[in-house]
Amino acid sequence: MNGLRSILLRRETGIAVMIVLFTLAVTLYKPQFFTANNLRVILLLTPLVMIAAMGQMLVLVARHVDLSMGSMLGLSAMITGMMFRDMPEVPWGLGFVVAIGIGAFLGLINGALVTLFRLPAIIVTLGTLNLYRGLTFIVSNARQVDRQFIPSDLKAMSQSSPIFGIPWIIFMAFAVALLTYWFATHTRVGRQIFALGSNPVAAPLRGIKVTLVTLLVFTIAGALSGLAGIMYASRWGFVNPSNTGFGFEFQVIAAVVIGGVSINGGVGSVLGVMLGVLLMGCVAAALPLLGIPGTAQGAIYGAVILIALLIDRSVRQQGIASLKRVRA
Amino acid sequence: MTEAVPLISARGISKSFAGVEVLRDVDLDLQKGEIHALLGENGAGKSTFAKILAGVHRPTRGTLALNGQPVEVPNPVAAQKLGITLIHQEPISFPDLSVAENLVLGRSEDGWWSGVPWSEMTREARRYMDLLGVSIDVARPMRGLSIADQQMVEIARALASDSRLIIMDEPTAPLTPREVETLFGIARRLRDEGRTIIFISHRLEEVRALCDRVTIFRDGNKVATDTIGNLTDADIIRLMIGRPLKEYMHKEVANIGEVALEVQGLTLPGVFSDISFAVKRGEIVGLGGLVGAGRTDVARAIFGVAPAESGTIKVHGKPAEIRQPDDAIALGLAFVPEDRAQAGIFRTLSVEQNITAAVPGKIAPGGVIRRAVEKVLAADSVKKLRIRLASVNQPIGELSGGNQQKAILARWLLADPSILILDEPTRGIDIGVKAEFYDMIGELAAQGRAILLISSELPELLALCDRVLVMAEGRLTAEIPRAEATQERVMNAAVPRSQRQVAA
């Protein structure tokens, strides 16, 4: 009984119910929503956001935030794309190493600025958001890397499928999610991230190396943005200095906070984030069917972030209130 | 008890904070398998001593030995490894992590990437909970656990790291009587296993019920260590106080007039309840009690910082509705808060701005600041209160504590309040400046102001106040007129006990 109650009260259950209700409602109105083809569309909308969301989750859990993800995605995708263009002899698999490595380096810079100079992450990453975007233009000379230069094997990852017609990149996104789950819940450093975000003052008292953990979190966020960058090249087949990854950070933040990751740190689950990403994907896929222009997406992301803040707040207050009751 | 090698021997432990010595040459041996109480007034040094043992503070001088071997305890993690655990009154925890995780966090030496053995961890945590005889679901998060349960988790943590010395800093204050019983049962069992427990408490009956030996601190010195059976409550209270009255404290005679401030049945559930008293014009009323007795909360409620839920406040005979501080200020109240850095000063702003902060109407009629007026007001205050500074334009953070406090007092005097609430006005202030404050407080009363003086220093209360109110655990426990006020009587009322007949 108690177990059932706790399952029902979990945030993940709430989002899952929202997904089901939303799907039902849209399907009743437009039956073509719930078709294999459309589901595939929804799934294809999610992998990039899902991969980056795992990184953003860790950053938020540690009580920081990373606004520069879209630009890290763009810059690592661009450099990787240019490598494909200018050095066609390089094996395409190396692109992953390059993209992830560049992303990790950019993330490390964010982390270093935050920890070494004790600056608020939000201002630092607002700066690097623009800095990295500018660098993308500089390295690319403001030129797009066109379709013909992206290795076809890489592009095939978004189309060909090992099983059930589900393309490779979706499997990769799920693999990243699984890996993050393992990292966050089954390694000591993963738990230290949660401990740090849960009580930053007490963390050093329990021997947690705050600087190193913070650096690691930002580096992971960068590396995953880099991975999302090469996936972008795979999914869309080009890299554009201004479009690639632009505004991506808001999609990611929206999906992560609706997935139950608290902006106050310490709270977040991989399952919740996955469901949050899926919910945002469903909404994005439903918009054209419902005759709502795609331009409404930005407003929806904004509204979702604010609503998630409100939910987060009411959950917190409950926690505090219950503590008070016990004490009195 | 065998007088073998003591578990801990402290020798000549001293500690200074910012040049002020708070602990002086303390020698203390703690035996294996004893429960040892540390007693003393607020600020006597008992908590500082405990924190030095637990690696929270490092001693300025002195040595520690564990089982006869000299040791250094540079930080809490090192203390944990040496088998010393400090349990705070409100335990430090990671509210979003599970109980089991809180139990083991920081214990392991394993690397970053090593796995978290969840099932083993849970099993182990459950075993310790069983050992303690408490039923806490170890898989649930810490958030929402009662304080008593959080303490149990901390104790379990101490066991999990096989601590030989467990320090409990006022663990019983937030607990119900039944929870206290459970805690004591466990403490006794741990003692019988050969562990040592330090128990810090103000409740004498609890100390008597639980502890084998007591050590009493006063003014940073250890004044006695003895078996509890050798001391009566009266002995203990005498040892805790027993300071001579300072001679320079005297009180000017003021004409006591009509009632200025009257509170009736003031209650904030869980913090204080049914507080009623009155302060007359020209009168200094002391409010004594131990830290955490709710004195500051009453002051904050009267001033509207954190209003009470029920009860009435009357100012000069008229019922007053005080929802926020500026309501109180408009009624002629002023409040010098206890925590100067947090609630008093604007650290980086000029002394001048700090002094004039509460009188916007005086320096800026119509909203525009008249610099000349402000300068005159600030300079007058500096002269009147003898604030020592280099320039009124320097940031107030550059002044000494006593002069910062004078500036805060000056801020309120500019508002010409008829009722002044002073919360520990002389804390952290040099003895010489303290004397100045005492003179000023007396003068202010002589001018016909009503003064409510909250203080933990008994001599201060006795020398300055016309009446002393005493609070314990959120209630008023005594009202003592000046003629009858002694340190013993105040302390007796301040120490929470169920039986009150103990005083000799």
Next chain:
Amino acid sequence: MSATDTTTTAEVGREAAPPRPLWHVILVRPETMTLVLLVLGVIVASQLSPYFLDVSYILRSFTLSAEFAIVALVLTMVIIAGEIDLSPAANMALSACLFAWAQASGVPIPIAVAIGLGAGLLMGALNAFMVIALQLPSIIVTIGTLTLYRGLAQVIAGDKSIRVPEWFIGIDRVLVFGLPVPVVIFIVTAIVLGFVLAGTIFGRQIYQIGTNEIAARHAGIRSRQIKLVLFLLIGAVAATAGMMTASRLGSVRYDLGLGGELQMVLMAMLGGTYIFGGRGTILGTFLAAWLLVVVSTGMTVANLLPAIQLTVLGVLLIVAIIATNFIYSRTQR
């Protein structure tokens, strides 16, 4: 008593740290850094191109950033009060879109302007509600509202431009005393806000709540009201700036003022506003706005890509915060 009388001047040194020398007080402050950089910028830029010695050229360049600069002045006050607002650039877009959309559907211009202004106030009020009443951190709230406001602008305007009437166009080309109107508005706003911040009790209390909000409340300062006023003010000023941009560009798109939050925060930071509140001046932001214009115009003149300018702005932001924090840590003991 005697204890006090013996406290002579010899002890003054112990009672209070000696004051910093006057030159230190005057020179070691972030605004000096801004001014020095501005002079340096002008010198370097004039080496790059003789145009730079032409005042009207600089003034014309300034009109391109004037709207952001005006909002940055108010943002400075918000940051000094210990909060932040990242949404005004999006607010500019949404209020301009509403204004353009209203007048395009036949609403008389004055009413359309009122709609734009009202929308700006409403957006400020929403930020204020979430931050003050619900006690949420302004930094995250305004990231949410930034996305929301920009998104709503996109919903209203779609991907198309909405034109504004011919006579409404060209505020930047109207000259008053030889200065373009946006520059005049900027200077007047700076003088007014500079006076409010430095000379009125309202401004004084902004510093006080930004330095220590708890102490401010204990001193009877109504911090919530002050913050409400600031959020409403920045909302209204952003709306005005949005409509000025509409007038300058002649049409409105949802991406009006895109990325403006960086420039505004940058102007405040470069001007020495302390990111954690309690310090900063309007003068600093005023100088920083000119500095930014000189830098970006200089880069344009030197034929640098706009993208490189983005990089430079990003670097400047980070360097400015580090430098400001450093200077404040020097002057604070």
